[in-house]
Amino acid sequence: MIKYIFKRVVHAAFVIWLVATAVFLGLRTMPGDPARLALGMRAPQESVNALREDLGLNDPIYVQYVDYWINLLQLDLGNSMISGQEVNEIILTAAPKTLSIAALAFVIGLIVAVPAGVISATNKGKAEDYLATIGAFLGVSLPAFFFGILLAVIVGGWLQLLPTYGYNEISKGVIPWLQSITLPAIAVGIPYAAIVMRMMRSSLLEELGAQYMETARAKGIPPRTALYKHALQNAMIPVVTVAGIQVAFLLTGSVTTELVFGIRGLGRVLVESILQNDYTVVQAAILLVAAIMVYMNLVVDIIYTFLDPRIRYD
Amino acid sequence: MLFSPTVEANTSGNYIILRYFLNTMAPSDGVDPEKLSGPKIDRRTATKLFAAAGMAGFAGCTGGDDTETEGNGSGSTGGNGDGDGTSTSPSSERYGGEITAIWDMPEMDDFDPISASHGNEWAHLVNFTDAPLEINENNEITGLMATDWEVRDDGRTWEIQLRDDITFHNGEPLLAEHFEYTVDRAQNHQESVISGSANLIKPAMEDGIRAPDDTTLIVEFKDVVAYAPVLFIPQRRILTPVHPPTMEDIGRSEYRLTGPGTGPFQVVEHTPGEEIVFERYDNYYLTDDDGNQLPYLDGYTIDLLTEDSVQVSAMRSGDADLLSHAPRQSVSSLESTNGIQIKSSVLSDWRPLEWNGLREPWGPLYDPDVVTYPEGEVPYPTTADQGMSKSQVPQLPKGEFPDGLHDNALKFRKGLGKLISQERLIDQGMFGLGKPAYGPLNPEYWPKRPTEEKPQTQDFDPERGRELIRESGRDGQTIELITRQTELRLSRQVRKQINEEANGVVECELRQVTSGTLSREVSDNLTFPMWLGGSSHTWDAIFNMWNHYNPPDIAGWNQSGLNDEQVREWMVEQSTITDRDERADLLNQIEDRVLKTMAHKYLFHGEDAWAHSNRLKGIRQIPGTRHLRTVYLDE
Numbered sequence: 001m002i003k004y005i006f007k008r009v010v011h012a013a014f015v016i017w018l019v020a021t022a023v024f025l026g027l028r029t030m031p032g033d034p035a036r037l038a039l040g041m042r043a044p045q046e047s048v049n050a051l052r053e054d055l056g057l058n059d060p061i062y063v064q065y066v067d068y069w070i071n072l073l074q075l076d077l078g079n080s081m082i083s084g085q086e087v088n089e090i091i092l093t094a095a096p097k098t099l100s101i102a103a104l105a106f107v108i109g110l111i112v113a114v115p116a117g118v119i120s121a122t123n124k125g126k127a128e129d130y131l132a133t134i135g136a137f138l139g140v141s142l143p144a145f146f147f148g149i150l151l152a153v154i155v156g157g158w159l160q161l162l163p164t165y166g167y168n169e170i171s172k173g174v175i176p177w178l179q180s181i182t183l184p185a186i187a188v189g190i191p192y193a194a195i196v197m198r199m200m201r202s203s204l205l206e207e208l209g210a211q212y213m214e215t216a217r218a219k220g221i222p223p224r225t226a227l228y229k230h231a232l233q234n235a236m237i238p239v240v241t242v243a244g245i246q247v248a249f250l251l252t253g254s255v256t257t258e259l260v261f262g263i264r265g266l267g268r269v270l271v272e273s274i275l276q277n278d279y280t281v282v283q284a285a286i287l288l289v290a291a292i293m294v295y296m297n298l299v300v301d302i303i304y305t306f307l308d309p310r311i312r313y314d
Numbered sequence: 315m316l317f318s319p320t321v322e323a324n325t326s327g328n329y330i331i332l333r334y335f336l337n338t339m340a341p342s343d344g345v346d347p348e349k350l351s352g353p354k355i356d357r358r359t360a361t362k363l364f365a366a367a368g369m370a371g372f373a374g375c376t377g378g379d380d381t382e383t384e385g386n387g388s389g390s391t392g393g394n395g396d397g398d399g400t401s402t403s404p405s406s407e408r409y410g411g412e413i414t415a416i417w418d419m420p421e422m423d424d425f426d427p428i429s430a431s432h433g434n435e436w437a438h439l440v441n442f443t444d445a446p447l448e449i450n451e452n453n454e455i456t457g458l459m460a461t462d463w464e465v466r467d468d469g470r471t472w473e474i475q476l477r478d479d480i481t482f483h484n485g486e487p488l489l490a491e492h493f494e495y496t497v498d499r500a501q502n503h504q505e506s507v508i509s510g511s512a513n514l515i516k517p518a519m520e521d522g523i524r525a526p527d528d529t530t531l532i533v534e535f536k537d538v539v540a541y542a543p544v545l546f547i548p549q550r551r552i553l554t555p556v557h558p559p560t561m562e563d564i565g566r567s568e569y570r571l572t573g574p575g576t577g578p579f580q581v582v583e584h585t586p587g588e589e590i591v592f593e594r595y596d597n598y599y600l601t602d603d604d605g606n607q608l609p610y611l612d613g614y615t616i617d618l619l620t621e622d623s624v625q626v627s628a629m630r631s632g633d634a635d636l637l638s639h640a641p642r643q644s645v646s647s648l649e650s651t652n653g654i655q656i657k658s659s660v661l662s663d664w665r666p667l668e669w670n671g672l673r674e675p676w677g678p679l680y681d682p683d684v685v686t687y688p689e690g691e692v693p694y695p696t697t698a699d700q701g702m703s704k705s706q707v708p709q710l711p712k713g714e715f716p717d718g719l720h721d722n723a724l725k726f727r728k729g730l731g732k733l734i735s736q737e738r739l740i741d742q743g744m745f746g747l748g749k750p751a752y753g754p755l756n757p758e759y760w761p762k763r764p765t766e767e768k769p770q771t772q773d774f775d776p777e778r779g780r781e782l783i784r785e786s787g788r789d790g791q792t793i794e795l796i797t798r799q800t801e802l803r804l805s806r807q808v809r810k811q812i813n814e815e816a817n818g819v820v821e822c823e824l825r826q827v828t829s830g831t832l833s834r835e836v837s838d839n840l841t842f843p844m845w846l847g848g849s850s851h852t853w854d855a856i857f858n859m860w861n862h863y864n865p866p867d868i869a870g871w872n873q874s875g876l877n878d879e880q881v882r883e884w885m886v887e888q889s890t891i892t893d894r895d896e897r898a899d900l901l902n903q904i905e906d907r908v909l910k911t912m913a914h915k916y917l918f919h920g921e922d923a924w925a926h927s928n929r930l931k932g933i934r935q936i937p938g939t940r941h942l943r944t945v946y947l948d949e
Contacts, residue, residue, distance in 0.1 A: 036833050039431060039507060050504035083423050084567045085586050093585065149623060157631045164627040166589075166617060262617065262624040264588045272420050272587070277830050 008301060012294040019290040020283065024068060027279045028061060034081045034277040055081050068283070078280040082273070087284045090269060095288065097167050098258065098265035100177070102250040104185035109192035109250075110243065116193070117200025117239075121208065122227065132197065139194025144253035148187035148260035155183060165262035184261045188253040192246055199242045200235065207231040237304075244300035248293050405602045408610040408946035413930065415636035415940075416625050417616045421587050426561075426570040427551035428499055428506040433850050434638060436549040437940045438616070441592070443554045443575030446474050446531070447546040449853060451934050453759075455543045459488070459576070469538040469892050474531040474546075479599045482557045483574035483581075490525035495558040497523045497533075500551070510861075510870070512552045514539050538890040540897055541854040548577075549853065549939065578609040578943035590616045602944065610932065610946035629654055629925055637925040638940060642745045643803075648925050658923040659937040660749045661851040662759040662858060666914030667734065667795075667808060668847035671875030672840055675726050675788040679876045679913060724912060725786035730793075731772060731915035732779030733815040734808060740918050743807035748918035753905045754849070754858050756919045761855060761898030769909045772916050776815035789819040794843040796825045798832050801846050808846070808917075836873050847873055847914070851922065851938040855901050860885060863908055876913040 035051040052058055056067065071078055077087035120132035156164030162183050168176040207213065208231050216226040255267025266285055273281035417434060424430035425442060440448070446460040457463075462475040480488040498519060500512035516522030516534045524532040533553075535542060546553050555576060561569050571584045578598045583591035593613040600608045617634065619625055622641035628634040630651050640648055640656060649656045671679025736750035749756070752765045752772040783789045793812075797805035805824055812822040827835070835842040849858045849871070861871040863881050884904045891897040922937050931948040934941040 030828075030830060033830070033834065033838065036837060039429070039505065047505055047507065047509075054504075083421055083586055084570075085423075090586070093588075152624070152627045156633075157627050160631050164631045164633050165619065165624045166633075259621055260624060262619040262621060262628070269587070275829060276420075 004305075005302065008298050012298055015294050016287065016291055020072070020287050021065075023283050023286045024065060024279075025061075027277070027282055028064075030277060033057075034279060072287075077284040080273075080278055080281050082276050082278045082281075087280050090281055091266075091284050091288060094264055094266045094269045094285075096170075097181075097263050098251065098254045098267060100167075100170075100181050101184045101188060101254050101257065101263070101265065102247070104178075104181055105187075105189035105192060105250050105253070106243075106247065108185055108189035109196055112189070113193040113196035113243075114200055114239070117197045118204060118227075118232065120197070120201045121204035124205065132201070136194040136197045136201075139190045140198070142191070143256065144188045144191050145256035145260050147190050148184060148257045151183045151187055152260060167263045167265075180263075184254070184257045184263065187257045187260070188250055191253060192250055195246055195249070196239060196243050200239050203235040203238050204231060207235045210234075241300060241304055244296060244303065247296045251289060251292060405604045405606050405610075408606075408932065410610075410612055411947035411949075412612050413614045413635040413945075413947070414633065415614055415616050415942075416619050416628055416634045416638065418620060418625065418637070418639040419618060420620050422590060422616065422618060423570050423584075423586060425573045425575060425581065426556065426566055427554040428503050428508060429570065430551055431507045433938065436551070437638065437938055439551070439554070440548045440577065440939055441579050441942045442573060442577045442581070443548055444480075444577050445546055445548040445550075445553045445555075446476065447543055449547055449549075449936055449939070451936055453936075455547065458548075460546075467534075469540070469542065470535045472533040472535075472542065472546075474533065476529045476531060477599055478529050480576055481597050481599075482555075482560070482576055483595055484557065484560060485597070486557055486559070486574075487528075488555055488576055489528045490531040491528075492555045492558060493531050493553060494518055494523050494525060495561075496555045497552060499556065508551050511545055511550060514542075514545065515552075538892060540889055540892050541856060544852075544854045544857075547853065579611075579613065582613075588618060590618075592616070598943075600943065609943040611942065614942060629927070632927065635927040635930055636940070640923045640925045642747050642923070645745060645747060645923050645925075653928050654925055655928060656923055656925050657933065657935055658747070658921050659935065660756065660758055661920040661922050661937055662756050662853075662855075663849045663851045663920045664751045664754050664756065664858060664916055665748075665846060665848035665918055665920065666751070666916045667731075667844055668874050668914050669727065669730075669844045670840065670842055670873070671723075671913070673843065675723070675786070675791050675793065676730075676844070677723055677875060678720060679723070679874055679911060722786040722788060725782045726788045727912040727915075728771060729779045729782030729784075729786060730812070730820065731912060732775045732782065734811050734915055734917070735774035736772075736917055737774075738811065739804070739807055743804040744918065744921075747921040747923055749921065751916035751918050753909050753916055754862070755855055755901065755905050758919075759855065760894075761901055763898075763902050763905075767902075769906050771909045771912055779815065780817060780819045783816075783819045792821045792823055794823050794825055796827050796832060796835065796842055796845050798827060798829050802826060805846060840873065840875070842873070845873075846917070847871075851920070856885065856888060859901075859904060859908070863904070863913070874913045876908070876911060878907065878911060881907055 033048070033052070035048045035055060035057060039047055039051060056064060059067075075088070077091065079086055080090060116132045116135070120129045123129045152164045155161050162179055164183075166180060168180040170177040208227075210231075213226060213231055216230055217223070221230075251266075254265060255270065258265040258267040259271065266289060269281060270285040270289075272278075273285065417438065419432060419434045422435055422438065424432075424435050427439065427443065430436060430439060444458050446458060446463070447455050448458040450456050459476050459480055460474045461477055464473045465471065466473065476488070476490055482488060495518075497512060497515060498517075500506055500508050501515070501518060502509070506512065514535055514537075516536050522534050522536075524534075526532065533546075539545070544550060548554050556569070557574055560574060564572075571586065572581045574580065578595055578600070579592040580595045581590060582593045583589075591613065592615070594609055594611060598608055602608055614636075617628075619628070622644065625634075625637050625641065626644045626648060629637050629648060632653070637648075645656055645658075648654050669676035671677040736752070740746060740748045740750060749758070752770075753768050755761065755763065757764055795805055795809055809822045809824045812820065816822075832842075832845070836845055836847070849862060852858055861869045862874075863869065863876055863878070864872060864885060865877045865879075865882060881904055884900055884907070888897050888900040888904070891900060924940065926933065929947050929949055930945055932944040932946045934944055
């Protein structure tokens, strides 16, 4: 097991290096001059040239690359080329927002998806099943930001139950914090729930039709016990896998949803910095998202081996 | 004395403002210069002068009758704001409350004024930092930090008396010497975006700016600058004082986030890219008409949001009280929402279809009498990959233009311009917000020349347009318009109109690019084909022309490639003319010349629309500015 985990960690580190290098090179081939964008289209050329020099943009690309890695290994992500703010600070301010939304969306998604999947599977062909299936279909088909806009207009605008934009730090109180992330989390959680629910339903249907369930019923085990103790337990294995891997979906969903709710999480930081060619911030944000993805995949792989001992990786 | 301060009262007699008067009192004017020297002036004189002077010539707008009034010359007040005329609450009961304002920008990190490069920042800057003079609701220049000023040496030297009760937000007193440091940075700091204007003043290190004592400031210009007072307002950011010890102590990166400034509100918390919390500055020096200290609000929070839908939702839900710029497409729906008001005013800016005069089929835009080229040589790049740095432009060889090249290019530009209807564009591309433009000078602003008196090169006449394009011999071409996402709707309308009206003589294609690509093609390499360029709202007509019509080597915003020595001479000349009528004539002449060269197809003058909740009262409506110092809550 330790050898397996070690291999996976090395693999993860390689992926992160690859991502960091691709982002570094990719950004520098993008059109546009960060110095010009920082100072505005109408800033004097002399000011732009001076800023380019200051930012090290006139150095050869390999010099910039080596500097980048030396700083990165020291956890020094540099300063924003546009605002001059420390990138560490930008990321540490933005990441909790995205992670808060993603975490709540994860909880909401599972709370909705698992019961809905079970109800749908155990009532196959009935109204409940159709309702849940149509709901899941819509959830998968429509993007998170669309739900976000609907929620902002209806719940925030018309009903005025929750704020339409902004984020409250948890330090200002749990309730204000929850209020500020509830709508974005629901918006991100709906598509996530839809995917997990569909997996739950199909997996449970498969288990309910399995031979060991026939045997259980023949032995007179009460249907409820058979469902929860036998079928559901087995059906959860693929659901856990999908739920884990789809955490990536929550993060990408947060990117667009943050724009809808005016929250400056990783998504909004990423979009703004890409548009402004703010290399240092883009590099850091993408690296962080990539690291989270890699880490989640690693965790899922490891958990999976515990859930299903038949799986061997060597 | 060419310029003189004066004090005048409003109709109620208790509203004292300081005004400046530019020299229009040549003997033929029938105005006795002596009348301008003292601290009082009769309204007849004011009317006569402001007919030609002041920012927009709103002569005597604040005067109520012909009665001679006088003030004590001791300084200005904050005024009352134009308000909505609906509240009758005494000013002493206006204190308290906080509001949330949404500012339409991703970041506002330029509380170090030298690098504030965005109009939205200037609009807010007046709440954070002051300057010797300011623009009031009637578009006149009045005293703010200055109690008095005198102009000498034919307008080259300004001696300004400052109030002695001004402090920075850190409690330190403002001293005249702080302006030396401020102007030096504006002139010489490598990230200064205002060095062009700041350098009209003699170098600070060579006594261009002096402080004989704590409250006397002497500003010496290199030459006469007819629009000098405009350089002394907060929005121009040249004389918005920074506190030298604090700047040295905390550094520019911190200063630009927090200040301190000298305005009515101070920054208490700044989360970059998200929000800025402002608090009332208790030691602010201005009072209202009743002598109550300003500002009224306890504070406000700015949320930095650029997404239109979020902005509108926030206003509708009541989560925000003020929206700095209402999205065009949402103005009417916001207006019809209960509890929300829209304020709007036409700006002095202009937006044109700007073509690349260095490329076919639009170019050349050079005046053949001045800049000419060897026969047979096409003196400009003809494909997008032949990029040219602006600094190369004046180094092009001189000689003769190839026969007909200049005429044909002019015909093509004229023809193309005639395919576009300004009215239709505003209606369909701008949701009706804007005023048709037929030249760079908006007739609603000084020098206020009616459209009918301008050369008629900008009219919509598709039939003649097609004819001209055919005559140019450049018909059948496909021309490209580049745009960024924020201008997409407008650009689509331009393309649509050209293609609909051209009937095949020319075809327009649209290419959407990122801001990075746009700035590279437009500002750096001059490889763009056509784009929607334009100027910002400014406080003197010349600012709408200087950086666009001077030759590309000295005009940072001249993307069309216009290089007309006559225009250049006139622009330099007008800066030194202190007679407003004479100066207006020359500005109009420049506009005539530019219109004849068809450097742009002028589309519209912008409309400054913003939204606020009904509970906000006391708003001073000044185009391009969002004053909060007289705002109060009427719950």
